[in-house]
Amino acid sequence: MPLDASARHRLTHLTPHTRRHAEQLLWETNAPMSISSGRRTPARNRAVGGSPTSFHLRGRAVDFVADRDTLVRAAGLAWALRVGRGCTGPEEVILEDLGKPNQHLHVAW
Numbered sequence: 515m516p517l518d519a520s521a522r523h524r525l526t527h528l529t530p531h532t533r534r535h536a537e538q539l540l541w542e543t544n545a546p547m548s549i550s551s552g553r554r555t556p557a558r559n560r561a562v563g564g565s566p567t568s569f570h571l572r573g574r575a576v577d578f579v580a581d582r583d584t585l586v587r588a589a590g591l592a593w594a595l596r597v598g599r600g601c602t603g604p605e606e607v608i609l610e611d612l613g614k615p616n617q618h619l620h621v622a623w
């Protein structure tokens with residue numbers, strides 16, 4: 515799926531490794547899925563109730579939004595996919611609030 519402008523913008527402030535993973539996951543999922551959160555400032559992280567040690571603060575976490583089935587499938591792909599030699603995969607893969615209006619897939623690399 516081609517990335518829309520806001521998804522591309524949210525990818526730009528990630529670490530290069532996390533960005534590669536996020537782009538790969540969007541590509542492999544191959545269904546409508548967008549990014550609701552990438553790197554957060556400390557103020558933004560507090561405002562959304564993020565953990566003070568959140569990977570979002572270091573540009574290493576991405577929240578993806580899509581329909582439920584797509585998010586569940588993407589979670590499986592996130593666990594499995596690697597980028598390059600020595601890549602050990604994600605630190606966190608969390609399906610948050612599935613079935614609720616703010617459902618999303620949080621992945622930290």
Ligand SMILES: [Zn+2]
Pocket residue numbers: 551570575576577619620621
């Ligand atoms: Zn998150």
